[in-house]
Amino acid sequence: MPVLYFIRHGETDFNVAQRLQGRSETSLNARGRTQAREYAGVLRDLFERARHQPADYAYVSSPLLRARETMELLRSELGLDPSACAIDPRLAEISYGEWEGFTLKEIQVRDPGVLQRRERDKWDFLPPGGESYREVAKRVAAWYATVTRDTVMAAHGGIARALMANFHILPEEEATHADILQGVVYVFDGGTLARYS
Helix, strand or coil: CCCCEEEECEHHHHHCCCCCCCCCCCEECHHHHHHHHHHHHHHHHHHHHHCHHHHHHHHECCCCHHHHHHHHHHHHHHHCCCCCCCCCCCHHHCCHHCCCCCCCCHHHHHHCCHHHHHHHCCCCCCCCCCCHHHHHHHHHHHHCCCCCCCCCEECCHHHHHHHHHHHCCCHHHHCCCCCCCCCCEEECCCCCEEEEC
C-alpha cells in the first residue's frame, strides 16, 4: 500500500472565525503561509529517515485554492517546481452546501435542533445542498485506488477523516469527530497513522 503524507491546508481567515469553508474559495492568511513553508521541513526530515529525496514522491492537491497554495509553498521550500503537482477534484473538501460561510452557532440560530440531528449520525448527515461523510469517503477511496506510489497530498480535514475511516484507523462515526490540525503531517502507512510536527 502506498504511504500517504497528508497535509491539511494552512490557516485561513475562515478557520480563525470558525466558519465552515467546504468548497468556498478562501486563501491562506499570513500564518497559513508560514505553516505551508514549515511543512517542508517536517517532510524533509521524514524523507531523510526513509532515505529518499523530495523528488522521489508523487504530489497531489485538492483543487481548492487554500490547498493549492499550501502545496505550492511547500514544494518551493523543497526545491521543487511549485506548480508541477497533480490536482484531483476527488480531494476537495466536504461540501457544506447552504451552510458554507456560516459558523455552527449561526446555523443553530437559523435552524434550531439541526446540529443535534447531525450529531446523532454525522457520517450520513446531509447538510442542505451538501454531501455526507459517506459520500466523501467513497470518492476518496476511488482516488486512493489510483495511487501507485508514496504520495504527499494537500487537502482538508474532511478528507483526512475519510481516510481514517477507509483505512479502519477509526470507526466511521468516530472519524467524523477527529480533530485534524494544521501544521501537522499525518502519515498513513499500511492501516496505521502517525503524526509529525
